[in-house]
Amino acid sequence: MTDYILHLYDLPSAESIVVSTRRIGVEIRRAMGPEKRAVCGWVEREFEVLSWVSECEISFARVPVSCFIAIAGGAVIGFHCYEATCRGFTGPGGIAREFRGRGIYLALLAETMKAMQVEGYAYAIVGSPNEATVRAFRKLYGSALVEVPGSDPGWLRGMVRPRPPEGLDTKSENGYAPDLDRG
Numbered sequence: 001m002t003d004y005i006l007h008l009y010d011l012p013s014a015e016s017i018v019v020s021t022r023r024i025g026v027e028i029r030r031a032m033g034p035e036k037r038a039v040c041g042w043v044e045r046e047f048e049v050l051s052w053v054s055e056c057e058i059s060f061a062r063v064p065v066s067c068f069i070a071i072a073g074g075a076v077i078g079f080h081c082y083e084a085t086c087r088g089f090t091g092p093g094g095i096a097r098e099f100r101g102r103g104i105y106l107a108l109l110a111e112t113m114k115a116m117q118v119e120g121y122a123y124a125i126v127g128s129p130n131e132a133t134v135r136a137f138r139k140l141y142g143s144a145l146v147e148v149p150g151s152d153p154g155w156l157r158g159m160v161r162p163r164p165p166e167g168l169d170t171k172s173e174n175g176y177a178p179d180l181d182r183g
């Protein structure tokens with residue numbers, strides 16, 4: 001999958017999507033260090049992609065934590081990281097199944113891009129995003145998202161994956177699946 005670059009200067013405001021997310025009772029904010037186990041544990045249970053859990057953990061090793069979370073009723077329902085794999089990279093992220101299709105990921109992306117911009121990044125690199133991620137970025141930022149020619153296979157080529165325990169089907173949905181659908 002190809003990488004994309006998003007320039008962070010002159011981005012159109014996405015405040016309305018953040019406000020509408022707030023109206024449905026979802027708070028979006030930067031995660032805090034003490035929440036590492038709660039957030040990374042949730043990512044593991046919800047998505048079962050161990051590489052995402054690893055990246056999420058990296059985002060908690062940094063101050064400020066480079067993971068934004070969506071919260072509803074006191075529980076984590078979404079996450080999006082940056083600076084978890086390479087400098088300037090954004091992702092991975094995801095939303096709990098039962099909360100999808102309500103604009104929550106758009107709001108998470110918007111808040112994360114705003115934070116990156118404030119931290120001094122001129123560009124965000126969207127590493128090997130899946131289709132849904134590209135659609136979400138395009139919906140927010142249109143042509144500011146630019147495909148990087150020749151970036152497939154990208155940085156993660158040759159990545160070593162966890163070995164499944166003895167006798168386990170590698171295609172099972174337990175996090176050992178060879179799934180690198182990310183963004």
Ligand SMILES: CC(C)(COP(=O)(O)OP(=O)(O)OC[C@H]1O[C@@H](n2cnc3c(N)ncnc32)[C@H](O)[C@@H]1OP(=O)(O)O)[C@@H](O)C(=O)NCCC(=O)NCCS
Pocket residue numbers: 017020047091092093094095096099100101102103104105106107129130132133135136139181182183
């Ligand atoms: C990809 C994923 C994060 C999207 O989450 P989501 O919360 O459903 O995304 P949103 O609701 O913000 O956007 C989804 C759609 O609803 C639309 N939408 C819903 N409410 C909206 C609103 N208030 N305003 C504008 N658009 C809205 C979005 O435009 C988007 O349209 P699309 O169907 O053309 O894509 C989610 O499907 C997921 O977690 N998938 C598994 C993990 C994954 O693939 N992560 C990405 C790679 S790291």
